[in-house]
Amino acid sequence: MSWAASPAAAVGGAVQGDDPSGPRRPAGWGQKAGGPPRLRSASTFVSVAGAGIIWVALLGPVITLLTHLSGGAIASSLTAQGALDPLVVSVESGLVTLGVLLVVCTPLAWMLARGKLPFPRVWETGVLCSMLLPPLVIGLLLVFMVGPYTPIGELLGHLHQSATNTFLALVIAEVYESAPYYVLGAQAAFASVEPGLEQQAGLLGDRPRRVFRRVTLPLAAPGLAMSLSIAWARAMGAFGAVIIIAYHPAGIPLQIYTTLQETGLPTALPYALVLLVVALPLPLAAYIWSARAGRRRRG
């Protein structure tokens, strides 16, 4: 292969290897150091081209969305009376959902990762079950579980609350749709923290709670941020369970559906753009932050 032995590649390698002023890096690191990997050989070229094709294919719907939108349509559908209410509802319910997940599911994920629970497979199977059920089915089952004529529903009634067609119902539906993704991701994040480090922190004089705050949490944080952003995406896009138990107040996915039914596609599509624009920053920030944390750790 003449590609592999091209003079440019040879020169590049030599420069990198002989540079005495450059910072010392672990072996095998060199290629990533200077920036994106160069197209060194035919196989690299093919894999980059393949990745590009897949990326464009995945983006296909988004590209289609952009080509089918006109500025006028966006303006007219978003400036109508109360047009932005679904946006507020979606963001608020999404943030509350994330809060609930953080508080309730983080300890569960930690205990799963550290094997603190008896019969771990049973616990994990439970989490998987709620992930495998179609959201629509979850919604139907939630009606049986927290609907107005159930014990839980009656209890909520005593508190002047209801878990059907309320903000609470929306949050419940979003929590059920996103929790398993967060739990499994967070479990992996905690499992990647070496127990030896926690042990060492303990021997240096930290109580378990302090060890968790000073070692476990910072080390798991990038992984937790990633799982949280996946959970966020699930919550923002939640539709199946939502349409059953929380038809009101409408978040963006439901708004798209009702607008589609009432006035047709052209007025519904702008909401999809809004959903993208609103939902994207948080996961993007999580990605950037994790990458930064990783870079900082590598020094």
Place this chain on the structure above:
Amino acid sequence: MLDADVEVDRRDFTVRVALQVAPGERLALFGPSGAGKTTYLEAIAGLVLPRRGRIELGGRVLTSTDPPGQAMPPWQRRVGLLRQNPGLFPHLSVRDNLCYAPSASPSGEELSSLASVLGIETLLAAMPARLSGGQAHRVALGRLLLARCDTLLLDEPYTGLDASLRRTLTDLVGTLVMDRSIPAILVTHELGDAQAFADRLAVLDRGELLQVGAPNEVVLRPASRRVAELVGYLGFVPAGKTVAGVHPERVIAGAFGDRGLVLTGMVTARRPAGAGWEADLAIGAAAITCRLPDTPPASGGELIVTALDPPRFTADGSAIGNAPAQEGAGRPQQVRRLSKRAGRRATPTRTGHNNRSVRPSRQSRRA
């Protein structure tokens, strides 16, 4: 003073070790892999709870199974444990790693003087991922010292580093332990490391303490055939009613009857070893290995060697009263039972002495 007498059950045997380490003293716990060395350290650190035992450190009771039982949690023990993985926190800089312990609040001056002793003064701002293995171990050691641990437990920390670096770091630990006058235990399966570090050597095999003594004394006067095997005696030659242990490095060519046991054997193999040669000799039914500076005869040739002052054992493997190896090194030796239970349970199968530890009296060791 660290005084730890513990029994920990393992899958196929029980680790029974009772040792006392004085402030500033360096003890090496030597034994093959899986002998229970690490278990003993973990019991002291509070990571493993012994079935029976009592651990005291500087007057504080860390663990006691005598009623009422007591088990201080690891974070209150002030026990420094250094393992093969230095365990630096990857999200913290070297400086933050050094000052991690809640009890560590060094002044800038203290921090920089410790860093220069450890040779890491230029690395304080670096992240652990950028450090070499040796540097990471220096930082880990500094972190334990700044945490003001009352004892230092080293669990084969420098395995995997090259020999000269290992020796440098071992020396560094030794000096720092003496300076701070804290007890230290090094666990190792490398005899050379143990000898380089320790004032006292304890030999552990399958959970039983076989011998405790000055490093040289243990090597030259092993208490049993098993100890001899562990410290490197490769050949055992019948000599009258006894068996003489032959260490490859304690053999010289030629017949010197006044210096030891003269052996005549046939060379079965020879190979270069370091700057000299290593030869396998068949002596009757026994086989020995010896290191010689001169080239031995080729295979089949005859060679006369002298095994210098070899330790002698009875047929069942226990040592026969040797004169002390060196004057003053080991006056009358006090044989101490680990515990009544250990004494009762010990089975005299492999070695007759495996429930006894031999230690020189405090005065003779200090002398």
